[in-house]
Amino acid sequence: MKVNVKLSNLTKALSVVSRMAGNASALPVLANVLISTDKNRLKLSSTNLEMGANYWIGAKVVSPGAVTAPGRLLADFINNLQDENIELEVEKANLKVTTPHHHTTLNGIEVEEFPSIPEIKASAALTIEAPELKKAINQVAVVASHDDARPVLSGVYIYNEGKTLYLVSTDSYRLAEKSLILPGAPKGKISVIVPARTMQELVRVLDESVETIEMAVEESQVLFRFGDGEIISRQIDGQFPNYRELIPQKSNTTVEIGVDQFANLAKIAGLFSQTNAGSVLIEADNGAQKLKLSSVASQVGQNVSEAEVKVDGADSQVTLNSRYISEALSTIDSDKINFSITGKINPCLIKPTDAKDFLHIIMPLRS
């Protein structure tokens, strides 16, 4: 293989594929990027066996071929280059990188050892605006579980009802649901659980030049295609919980509060609840039109903070994890939310006041 490429193209391709490379301790070749000619383009690929990425860039292909090279080192090296014209050449199993100022060899691993990334032959089921999908993932994936004990809870459940696409995650302590209106109904019913890590990598690699994303589904795989790249991921097997029955349909008390104001109270409460599993007592006072947060760190001290808010309904109390409040609010870009309480053992509901397409539920702690 011998090809000539532009620095800016190679940098972009590596920014997509290099960080998705896997852990060398599992299988050394997983830490490598596969570089191969594909007709008159160069294809860069990586995989950690759960998900993989492909990215194509324009190249002058002098002779076709393929090579693997350490992804992290190659990306760090290319990111520090200033010469615009780069020649890539294979010598034995190694990658030679030559520019006017640099002569470099990166030791490779035989191409045959690189695991194949599944090819998705299905045509796109749907197309989504990239900024909308990024925002939806950021709002939902944050609550996915990091625990592999119940795999479905570590994923984002994506399904449609007609032209409405839903993204949902829950770790059983909290839940976030976002809906998007598609330009048209998808081809076929969509109902997949995608690892939250895949969705978060997708957010990371989508820069502002990407306008739309195609999604295709095939048996156990799912594909996201964007511009010159694609991410392919396994689906998570299993049945997502019947979460809709958890969403409170009515509540005893609804508090209208500024997102920044509530985030500030939750952060302060969090300082005093670190030795107490983040536990903070929340009280809504209709008469005083105030929300009060109390927390106790028996070792270091205690805190009561309050804010003037709009309280509708009865006086209420509930105990929540302050970190869950902070994380929920961090995903909301509206100015105000409605925070609904329905007794000490029922889930609390957070909704932006100015949008109907998002909700976040937090389960109470026993108090």
Added chain:
Amino acid sequence: MKVNVKLSNLTKALSVVSRMAGNASALPVLANVLISTDKNRLKLSSTNLEMGANYWIGAKVVSPGAVTAPGRLLADFINNLQDENIELEVEKANLKVTTPHHHTTLNGIEVEEFPSIPEIKASAALTIEAPELKKAINQVAVVASHDDARPVLSGVYIYNEGKTLYLVSTDSYRLAEKSLILPGAPKGKISVIVPARTMQELVRVLDESVETIEMAVEESQVLFRFGDGEIISRQIDGQFPNYRELIPQKSNTTVEIGVDQFANLAKIAGLFSQTNAGSVLIEADNGAQKLKLSSVASQVGQNVSEAEVKVDGADSQVTLNSRYISEALSTIDSDKINFSITGKINPCLIKPTDAKDFLHIIMPLRS
């Protein structure tokens, strides 16, 4: 004790003293800040036994007294407040903090357990412009040793010759010397070794409002006074190495090179020398007017990078640690340096082309 203070004053005082608080595992009270009334002001103090800080703020003192409270928690709490008026009160050994929206108690430790911070009675020996001193510390302290085996190498040696003040550090592999011209000669001869950590804390706490710093020396202590605060530190006992004999007086080869250009080469070389103790071979070629850096990471690959530069003198070779080059260049805000080589076993010298008040020496590695 009962006092009223302004949020902005308390925030500023805690930014100086809270991070200098020590490690609770050594002695619990070291993690606390001492808060005490001092006539009509409030004094905040902390110490880690090596250095201590005092900071005074205006206060309405209702009743005098003192209390200690966890420094980190108090600072995190105060930094998140938005109420401008704060009341501090002592209840038993605890600190009560009250604002219109917050009622908070921080558990204290008896004031008697707080170690005394040495008082420096000596008058100021010298006054320095704060931006100049900050820059000097940043240029020098980076090479101080983190190893306590030879304590003098973990310090910054500060001494004067007439109106010239020198700051010097060395870890025996490299050395940095900066000189400052004082407005007048200091009172008495200055010759102290101050822990580099103290100097770096001083840089951290000096915000842009501080214009000048007074330095006073007393037996085993040294004091830096700035605005409403002061840092007091022990001196390091011992004799600083006679470093001047290490500074090359003439060299075989001098390379004029851009700081960014050299930093870029060193960074790339560093990628390929991580498994080789950072070792990079540097070659200056007079005929080609080029500087060439070669490095080999036997596991992952190898790199040769070169740059067009101005080479005066003979062709030369030397092997250096790429990290030391990067760190030296990171302290220089000039555009260009002269990089001097005098054979394979003599120290290399780095000097900005536009300033005579700074030099940096790097010892070669055996190659």
